[in-house]
Amino acid sequence: MPTLATENRLPSPDDFYEALIDTHRDLTAEQSGMVNAKLILLLANHIGDMDVLREALSHARKGV
Amino acid sequence: MLSTYGYPKFPYLQTEEQRTGVVRRHPVVVVGAGPVGLTAALDLARQGVPAVVLDEDDTVSVGSRAVCYAKRALEVWDRLGCARRMIDKGVVWNVGRVFHRNDQVYQFDLLPEPDHKIPAFINLQQYYLEEHLVAEARKTGLVDLRWKSRVVSLDQRDGHATLGVETPDGVHTLEADWVIACDGARSPLRKMLGLEFVGQVFQDRFLIADVVMKADFPAERWFWFDAPFHPGQSALLHRQADNVWRIDFQLGRDADPEEAKKPENVVPRLKAMLGADTAFELEWVSVYTFQCRRLERFRHGRVLFAGDSAHQVSPFGARGANSGVPDADNLVWKLKLVMDGVAPDRLLDSYSEERVAAARENLLNSTRSTDFITPKSAVSRLFRDAVLDLAGEHPFARSLVNSGRLSTPTTYAGSALNTPDTGSFAGRMVPGAPATDAPVEENGQPGWLMDRLGGRFVALYHAGADPVPAETAARLDALARGRIPFAWFAVTDRRREARPNELVDVNGRFRERYDATPGSLYLIRPDQHVAGRWRHVDAAALAEALNRAIGR
Incomplete structure (x- = not known):
């Protein structure tokens, strides 16, 4: 059964992070919220594995 | 005045040119006796080239400025025969720790490989470094250090440069075949040539405090996001020579620098950080902001810009002096070959090409670190805090934590001076890479x-x-x-x-x-x-x- 990968898989984490923040440039808080929601849905569909997604959902909620 | 250091006063001496009024042509004039200018002059001397060094002041760097010197800069100084004393006087460190509030989220070792002559990093006050470089430059007998000598005009024609130099005895003229402009971030020479220095200005203010104390903290780089003793802001701790500790506090955009600098405001911050029982003495306080910008090209005819005059970065990552010293390293051998008629003039264009590529890399890294440390929008801050929150438990998030990507040498991957591989090789020693030790x-x-x-x-x-x-x-x-x-x-x-x-x-x-x-x-x-x-x-x-x- 596949599990959530939490080791780094990004060849250049800094490239990704910059692109992520750039995507939100000049957006209002509401617009940013919408971008984030769509991003999560897109990535969830790409992952396509309910067990992995449940694990990610639970990690994300932890401590909040 | 500092309690651990007395500034030397270098004598201003009238030169023969001033006395006789006869204008002399010098092979190389270096403007600015900071770490980069002194390195260039020393490198020239090692190649047998005499250099005049002009500096508007008559002492070394004042206050707390550059702290961390990386392996590559130390290797350059080692090549010039003067790294040992810096390493002995400085504090050698390899380990960095990053904290979020009270918890350590991340730890790194900068030199995980054994068998290197030079350590990953040392911390040393800039004044010690400069004093040592001045002494080394003097020993060569080829470096003519001229204090209280401020360049007030610069003109290029007929294959040389003419400099107007103001001293306590008035203005006189010098000629130079080549000028190396190491006159700092506010470079007057850059302004004299009317060159644009374009980039990003950051609004966040930071407070520097140097304190003298006997403390048990190990010689490591400690960085806090949302520090428990400085809520909502970052802090950085480094140990320097003589039990002097350098602390950087993020103040935010709206801080009043004059208020923040007052001892009655600084001391409580330090007590909160160091603990009420730790005895310390305040050695230096200043407030700074920073910019990330560079010249489009580092060569302008016979004037070659090196160090902060050519590129200015944020302090996160120790990429200031550590990228200026490799500028001098890259430039001097090329200049010598061109002066000797062995290499064509265009070899000096490759100085600009290679070091502009390095400056781009340094600016990219230091801008990214700045954006992570001082997020510019609510959503940027949210992602930053989410990364920090996940980093304790999930390794991937640690790769995203950016408290400064510490200076590493640039590989001149695209350089026209490289001969592309014909054979196949593994590893990092690609054409353009800095050679590694063994x-x-x-x-x-x-x-x-x-x-x-x-x-x-x-x-x-x-x-x-x-x-x-x-x-x-x-x-x-x-x-x-x-x-x-x-x-x-x-x-x-x-x-x-x-x-x-x-x-x-x-x-x-x-x-x-x-x-x-x-x-x-x-x-x-x-x-x-x-x-x-x-x-x-x-x-x-x-x-x-x-x-x-x-x-x-």
Whole structure:
């Protein structure tokens, strides 16, 4: 059964992070919220594995 | 005044040119006696070139400025014969820790590999570094240090530059074949040439406090996001020489610098951080903001910009002095070959091309660190805090935590001076890469590969367990008799012939780090960067690579 990968898989984490923040440039808080929601849905569909997604959902909620 | 350091006062002396009024032409005038200008002058002296160094002040860097010197800058100074005293006086460190509130989220070791002569980093107050470089420059007898000498005009024509220099005795004129402008972030020379210095201005203010204390903190870099003793803001702790500790506090955008600097505001911050029982003495306080910007090109005719005058970065990552020193390293050998008529003038354009590429890399990294440390929007802050929250438990998030990507040397990957690979090699020693170290034995004496590289081109022929073929040796010897300064070494697995140019790869690090097999050959530039490499020596290809590496 596949599990959530939490080791780094990004060849250049800094490239990704910059692109992520750039995507939100000049957006209002509401617009940013919408971008984030769509991003999560897109990535969830790409992952396509309910067990992995449940694990990610639970990690994300932890401590909040 | 500092309690641990007394500033030297260097004497202003009237020169013969001033007395007689006869204008002299100097081969090289360096403007600015900071770490970069002094390094350039020292490197020129090591190449036998006299240099006049002009500085508007008459002492070393005042206050708390550069702190961290990275391996590559130290290797440059080691090549110039003056790193040992810096390393001995400084605080050597390899480990950094990153905290979020009370918890450590991340820890790194900058030099996980054994068998390097030079450590990953030292911390040393800039004034010690400059004082040492001044002493070294004086010892050469070739560096003419002129204090209280401020450049007030610059003009280029007829193949030279003319400088107006203001001293306590008035303004006089100097001529120079070449000018190296190391006159800092506010470079007057840059303004005299009307050059644009474009980039990003950051609004966040930071407070620097140097304190003297006897503390048990290890010699490591400690960085806090949302520090428990400084809520909502970051803080950085570094240990320097003489039990002086450097602390940087983020103040935010709206802080009043004059208020923030007052001891009644600084001391409570420090007590909160260091604990109420820790005795300390405040040595220095200042507030700074920073900018990330650069010149489009670093060469303008006979004026070559190096260091902060050419590129200014944020302090996160220690990329200021650590990128300025490699500017001097890259420039001086090229200048010498052009001055001697060995290399064409365009070799100096490659200085700009290679060091602009380095500045781009440094600016990219330091801007990214700044954006992570001081998020510019609510959503940027949200992602930052989410990363920090996940980093304690999930390794991937640690890779995203950015408290400063610490200075590493630039590989001149796209440089026209490189000869592209024809053979296939693994590892990091690609054309354009800074050479890496390995322990070697020479004439029965233990030493380091880096000590044999630099100042001239060096070919490293990996002989392995075999003797060097007579024909190969003859061809390499022939190259060593050419006009381009060149030497070669045979790297062997074990001591064989005790030839004077034999380096024994005592524990196989050379073979491993250079992916060398018997017959492999590396060509290393005078600034210790790889120019080309081959699986099997081809004397014609090597000669061509040498020519290419000097812009011919």
